[in-house]
Amino acid sequence: xxxxxxxxxxxxxxxxxxxxxxxxxxxxxxxxxxxxxxxxxxxxxxxxxxxxxxxxxxxxxxxxxxxxxxxxxxxxxxxxxxxxxxxxxxxxxxxxxxxxxxxxxxxxxxxxxxxxxxxxxxxxxxxxxxxxxxxxxxxxxxxxxxxxxxxxxxxxxxxxxxxxxxxxxxxxxxxxxxxxxxxxxxxxxxxxxxxxxxxxxxxxxxxxxxxxxxxxxxxxxxxxxxxxxxxxxxxxxxxxxxxxxxxxxxxxxxxxxxxxxxxxxxxxxxxxxxxxxxxxxxxxxxxxxxxxxxxxxxxxxxxxxxxxxxxxxxxxxxxxxxxxxxxxxxxxxxxxxxxxxxxxxxxxxxxxxxxxxxxxxxxx
Ligand code: SAH
Ligand code: SF4
Numbered sequence: 001x002x003x004x005x006x007x008x009x010x011x012x013x014x015x016x017x018x019x020x021x022x023x024x025x026x027x028x029x030x031x032x033x034x035x036x037x038x039x040x041x042x043x044x045x046x047x048x049x050x051x052x053x054x055x056x057x058x059x060x061x062x063x064x065x066x067x068x069x070x071x072x073x074x075x076x077x078x079x080x081x082x083x084x085x086x087x088x089x090x091x092x093x094x095x096x097x098x099x100x101x102x103x104x105x106x107x108x109x110x111x112x113x114x115x116x117x118x119x120x121x122x123x124x125x126x127x128x129x130x131x132x133x134x135x136x137x138x139x140x141x142x143x144x145x146x147x148x149x150x151x152x153x154x155x156x157x158x159x160x161x162x163x164x165x166x167x168x169x170x171x172x173x174x175x176x177x178x179x180x181x182x183x184x185x186x187x188x189x190x191x192x193x194x195x196x197x198x199x200x201x202x203x204x205x206x207x208x209x210x211x212x213x214x215x216x217x218x219x220x221x222x223x224x225x226x227x228x229x230x231x232x233x234x235x236x237x238x239x240x241x242x243x244x245x246x247x248x249x250x251x252x253x254x255x256x257x258x259x260x261x262x263x264x265x266x267x268x269x270x271x272x273x274x275x276x277x278x279x280x281x282x283x284x285x286x287x288x289x290x291x292x293x294x295x296x297x298x299x300x301x302x303x304x305x306x307x308x309x310x311x312x313x314x315x316x317x318x319x320x321x322x323x324x325x326x327x328x329x330x331x332x333x334x335x336x337x338x339x340x341x342x343x344x345x346x347x348x349x350x351x352x353x354x355x356x357x358x359x360x361x362x363x364x
Contacts, residue, residue, distance in 0.1 A: 007066040008037060008059075009136030009143070012191070013198055020055075023062075029055050038201030041147045043067050066136045068096075068144055086144060088113070088137060092130060095178050096141040098148060106173035107145040109138055111189050112180025117214045118249045119235075121279060124179040126315035132185040138192035141178075142202055146171040174204055177212040177233070181250075183219025193230060206230050212277065217254040220262040224269040233275035233306065234263060238285055239293040247285075256297075264301060273302030280321035280329065280343075281310045291329040295337035305333055305341035 011019065017030040032050045036042040043065060045056045069087035076083075082098040097108040115122070116129035149169045174196065176182040182189045189211070196204045206229035213219060214235050223232065238244035245251040251259075263274055276298065280286045294305065307329060309320035321329075326343045333339040 004062075005064040006062060007134065007136035008033070008063050009066045009139040009195070010134055010191070011136075012195055013200060019063075023058055025055050025058070033059075034201060037065065038143070038198070041143055041150065043147075066134075066140045068137070068140045070144075082148070084144065086141065088133075094133070094137075094141070096144060097178065098145050104173055105149065105169055105171060106175055107142055107171055108175045108178050109141040110178030110180050111138060111176055111182040111185050115180045116184060117181050119214065119237075120247055120249075121281065121310055121313060121316045121318055123313045123315070126313060132188055133180070135188045135191035135195065138189060139195050139202075142171060142174060142196050142204070146202065171202065172204065173208045175210045175212065175233075177210070181214050181216065182211050183213045183216035183223075186219055186222065190226075190228065193228070210275065212275075214248060214250050215254050215259045216250070217258050217262045220259075220266050224262075224266040227270065229270075231272065231275065232266060232270075233277055234259070235277045235279075236294065236297075236305075237277070237279050239290060239297045243285065243290075247279075247281075260297065260301075267302050273304060275304050275306050277306045277308060278329075279308045279310050280326055282319040282321045282325065284318060286321035286325040286329060288328065288332060291332040292336065295333055295339060298339055299337060303339055305339055307341055307343045309343070 006019065008016065013030075013034050016034055017027045020030040020033070021027055029051055033048065033055075036048045036051075040047075042048060045051075045059050045065070048056060051059075066089070070084055071087045071093055072085040074083050075081070080100055084096045084098070085093050086096055087093055092113045094110040094113060096110065099106045099108060110133065112132050113130035114127045115124045117125055118128075119125040149171055176189065193206075193209060196202045197206055197209070210231040210233055211223075212233040212235060220232070220234070223230075235248070236244070237247050239256075241251065241256045244256055266272070267274055276294075278285070278294065298305070307326055309323075309326060310318055312319065323343075330341045330343060333341045
């Protein structure tokens with residue numbers, strides 16, 4: 001894709017309409033083009049017979065469909081996870097994951113190439129920041145997964161027996177939990193969310209989109225001020241400023257007390273609970289005392305804690321918490337603080353399904 005071409009995935013439906021009108025075409029064609037892009041998931045202007053040749057010629061000359069190339073697609077041994085390493089126009093690579101836990105399909109998409117936040121245990125953090133993704137590059141990941149579902153290559157997953165009669169599954173759930181910090185790329189991420197939520201397109205429900213942040217305080221406050229109806233997950237990992245700053249360098253910029261104040265504002269404004277993520281590292285943040293201190297920190301807040309046993313990375317000398325420690329942590333949160341929590345099963349670990357790990361493995 002040349003830089004001068006307009007990536008159609010960058011545009012909302014209204015912007016697409018305005019673009020066609022600028023080219024002095026009827027807005028009717030914009031509606032058709034939109035349907036080709038998001039209902040038919042077209043990859044080329046050559047499969048758009050309902051568009052007049054003059055419209056297609058103009059599109060070919062000035063626009064592109066920012067389809068991502070598949071550098072690698074790997075299934076986890078248990079068949080629950082398919083991980084894609086996708087190529088961007090400038091040859092950078094990002095990860096997109098199709099997950100199918102408990103029967104529902106979720107796309108996990110990236111928001112940046114690399115990440116500037118430097119969390120010590122994270123493969124993406126270890127590779128550093130390269131650049132923001134454009135809205136179109138974020139949308140293209142969802143389209144990629146939607147196309148894969150339509151082609152039904154995942155029908156062996158979770159006992160889903162292929163049937164000619166069963167309609168292809170539609171993508172319904174999306175998490176911004178891939179490579180990068182989404183609130184560090186706020187504008188592009190929100191533009192992509194608007195495009196993906198469009199009811200005449202991919203039609204993802206806002207309540208089925210979850211954005212995970214390392215704790216970018218101004219971004220959290222902006223989500224609340226703009227009343228963005230998506231769900232929010234905050235990566236906590238530690239319940240004291242000193243412990244957190246050792247794992248998450250961004251905590252030096254946005255200290256824990258400011259983060260918790262922002263979370264409180266968010267929950268009050270949005271009347272929503274927040275998911276708090278806690279990567280469980282053996283001997284580091286999995287003790288009884290640490291479970292109690294997160295319980296105290298979250299007391300009175302609408303919260304659910306998502307415990308994620310560490311996926312080991314080469315750049316960090318740590319081990320995942322043992323399952324007994326995870327269970328003990330959960331029990332304390334539930335019994336002493338009435339805080340619900342989940343332990344994410346360590347599925348897909350055999351395909352390096354931790355954040356950024358596939359990209360690292362491939363670049364070696
Ligand atoms: N930048 C955002 C979203 C991407 S990371 C954020 O940090 O929230 C998504 C989640 O995966 C975060 O909670 C992150 O802390 C966690 N994570 C990253 N590397 C991990 C690893 N090696 N093992 C377990 N969880 C990890
Ligand atoms: Fe960035 Fe999230 Fe990884 Fe931290 S955990 S380095 S914020 S992607």
